[in-house]
Amino acid sequence: MHLVERLKQKEEEAYLEVMAAYGDYLLRTAFLLLKDYQLAEEAVQDTFVITFQKIDQLEDEEKLKSWLTTILLNRCRSQMRKSRWKVLLAPLDLIERTKADSQTLNPENALLFSEWHESISTSIQQLDYKYREVITLFYFNEMKIKDIALFTNTNENTVKSKLKRARLLLKEILPEGSIGI
Structure with missing residues (x-):
């Protein structure tokens, strides 16, 4: 069954x-x-x-x-x-x-990864909810734009616009060179 x-x-x-x-x-x-x-x-x-x-x-x-x-x-x-x-x-x-973290890093790389991850997390947390939502679903949950539109009950172009705006906001927030969005 x-x-x-x-x-x-x-x-x-x-x-x-x-x-x-x-x-x-x-x-x-x-x-x-x-x-x-x-x-x-x-x-x-x-x-x-x-x-x-x-x-x-x-x-x-x-x-x-x-x-x-x-x-x-x-x-x-x-x-x-x-x-x-x-x-x-x-x-x-x-x-x-x-x-679960399946990858083992040496101490130096683990520290760099930790700082990088914390910087991204902190920056995402600064975004308005509507931008956090699309960034989380797109990048962290690896959903397609079509699926995000379905889940959020909006059209695909709105999702694309929110993603674009969220990326621009993140570029302003994140320290230079920390991520390529």
Whole structure:
């Protein structure tokens, strides 16, 4: 039996499989959008709760990941609308906790990579939410413009414009020579 069918049958093991398969991906996405690890965790938990409550609405099993992403984006937007806060940038190790690093670096390269990553993360965090969203989906989640347009409920040209504007803003924010956007 397929995973979505098992979810519809309310199998506990299927729930655990979905959380294991998509949890890190969703957490990384939420963290990059919300800039707060606890809020990101909350958004992911809400996403899973909504998913499990409304799993009967999912018709195409192949679209499970995109459906989860859409729910997460809506939770993050809702969180941004509710909150009128400024969050301090979370330490880089929180970002690193959300993804496995399969590559081993020597200490010098690890330090350079860490500084480069922190500089980019800090710069992205300074962008307005609408730009953080498209940058995160395009570069970190490696989505195509067509998919981003679908998830954000905008047209492709709007996504392209936001990406272009976000790149220009990042070029202004980032230290010279730190990245080629």
